[in-house]
Amino acid sequence: MELNSSNEVLAAYGFSKDNTSIAKVGSGLINHTYLIQPKSGDKKFILQQINTNVFKNPWAIANNIEAISDYLAKEFPSYYFIKPIKTLSGLEMAVVNDEYWRMLPFVSDTVSLDVLSExxxxxxxxxxxxxxxxxxxxxxxxxxxxxxxxxxxxxxxxxxxxxxxxxxxxxxxxxxxxxxxxxxxxxxxxxxxxxxxxxxxxxxxxxxxxxxxxxxxxxxxxxxxxxxxxxxxxxxxxxxxxxxxxxxxxxxxxxxxxxxxxxxxxxxxxxxxxxxxxxxxxxxxxxxxxxxxxxxxxxxxxxxxxxxxxxxxxxxxxxxxxxxxxxxxxxxxxxxxxxxxxxxxxxxxxxxxxxxxxx
Structure with a gap:
């Protein structure tokens, strides 16, 4: 795994290396993405590192998503909008060693395609x-x-x-x-x-x-x-x-x-x-x-x-x-x-x- 500060990042969300399995996923070229699965329980999560070479201000991303999420939750509560899970301290991202990480819910029974076939x-x-x-x-x-x-x-x-x-x-x-x-x-x-x-x-x-x-x-x-x-x-x-x-x-x-x-x-x-x-x-x-x-x-x-x-x-x-x-x-x-x-x-x-x- 390439998650250098994994214990500190996971700890920000109440997990640790000992109680989770971690696998790199996705074909994206910008952010590093991992699938996090606690060993107890069925829920899975997506953990992503924001590429600060591309996104110079990661908090702009977090603030934009939060503002949109709040609006949709109020105006269109039935719409499924994936927003980051807050850290234990209530933040939109975990910042460890100048790296910016966010955790998202994993959406089961879905697929994302790399190529259109139909x-x-x-x-x-x-x-x-x-x-x-x-x-x-x-x-x-x-x-x-x-x-x-x-x-x-x-x-x-x-x-x-x-x-x-x-x-x-x-x-x-x-x-x-x-x-x-x-x-x-x-x-x-x-x-x-x-x-x-x-x-x-x-x-x-x-x-x-x-x-x-x-x-x-x-x-x-x-x-x-x-x-x-x-x-x-x-x-x-x-x-x-x-x-x-x-x-x-x-x-x-x-x-x-x-x-x-x-x-x-x-x-x-x-x-x-x-x-x-x-x-x-x-x-x-x-x-x-x-x-x-x-x-x-x-x-x-x-x-x-x-x-x-x-x-x-x-x-x-x-x-x-x-x-x-x-x-x-x-x-x-x-x-x-x-x-x-x-x-x-x-x-x-x-x-x-x-x-x-x-x-």
Whole structure:
């Protein structure tokens, strides 16, 4: 086990190494996650260490989740929202040797998927993310603190790309020549967003910001959605962050690490299921501007991720873990291919959106 201060951390919650079994679980790359099972009793718990290299202020996460939990408990008490278990001293986290730990209830008879294999799974996931947004429609997002400032700020990401382009070596610039041209040609996506950004009916909402399929728990038999998990990035943002991230990660059968670009295709049934699931909860909460920007949300997030991979490549691949030297460049090509698929299928995709907005 990699839990260095395990006895002190466990003791903060009334456990010890002697009376619990501990196993590392999960496929997440950010936080270390463990399954804690007391040797007496049937209850299990999830113990997570917050990655302070990514989340500079762990208390912002704790405070955001507590504020949302209190609101939901008051306004929608039947909604299943996973909140951290307090330490014996009543805190949201245990702090041991400058490490931040939280304990969560383990939700039995559920599964989280790493890969979508059926459109119905996309429907259930999108429905769960949409439901959380819908329930928090009247929550004041300004009460929340950004846990990663600028996380989905496309303007910031373009500025970072521009700086990397100035500072990079001629060799890296030559290798990425075509992708740099793609990045510059698609800057109109940022300009288009800016033309909407100050509209009064384009509000900041409480947004999850990381809506990949593994962040939803599904019933392990029926695969019906149970709840949303991994709430570290829940903070103020535009609705396009959640819906766009779903489009980026649900619509293609292959991840950003696929190098055979002929495989990067949009699965229309998955798009239709995702839109249907999301709008089944959010249709009546979205403003007219937001409805207009539904498909744009995918363009925004895919372009942003392409920029981030390209920027990292130009910087020498110092942020995203890589297995070979040009992997971030390959990821960039992958994302620009996915973006081109959105444009090529735009009429089909927009027709699906319109149909689900009407019905």
């Amino acid at each position: 459109p119905e799974q996309a429907y259930e996931a999108a429905k769960q993310f949409g439901k959380l947004s819908m329930l928090l429609n009247n929550f004041d997002a300004a009460m929340l603190e950004p846990t990663i400032p600028g996380f989905h700020d496309l303007g910031l990401r373009f500025d970072q790309f521009s700086k990397a382009l100035l500072d990079t070596s001629n060799d890296l610039k030559q290798q990425a020549k075509a992708q740099i041209e793609d990045a510059l040609e698609h800057k109109y996506i940022l300009d288009y967003f800016k033309s909407y950004a100050k509209r009064s009916d384009f509000p900041n909402r409480v947004i999850h910001h990381d809506t990949k399929i593994s962040n939803v728990l599904l019933d392990n038999k029926s695969f019906i959605g149970i709840c949303v998990i991994d709430l570290d990035t829940i903070m103020p943002g535009k609705f396009i962050s959640d819906l766009g991230d779903m489009m980026r990660t649900y619509l293609c059968a292959f991840s950003e690490n696929e190098v055979d670009l002929s495989k990067i295709k949009i699965r229309i049934p998955y798009f239709e299921a995702m839109i249907k699931g999301y709008l089944s909860e959010m249709k009546n909460s979205l403003t007219e501007t937001e409805k207009e920007l539904i498909l744009f949300s995918g363009k925004y997030i895919i372009y942003m991720q392409a920029l981030r991979f390209l920027t990292d490549f130009l910087n020498g691949s110092v942020y995203y873990p890589t297995d070979y030297t040009t992997q971030n460049l390959d990821r960039t090509k992958n994302q620009f291919k996915l973006l081109s698929e959105v444009f090529e299928n735009e009429k089909i995709l927009q027709d699906i959106i319109e149909e689900n907005l009407i019905n």
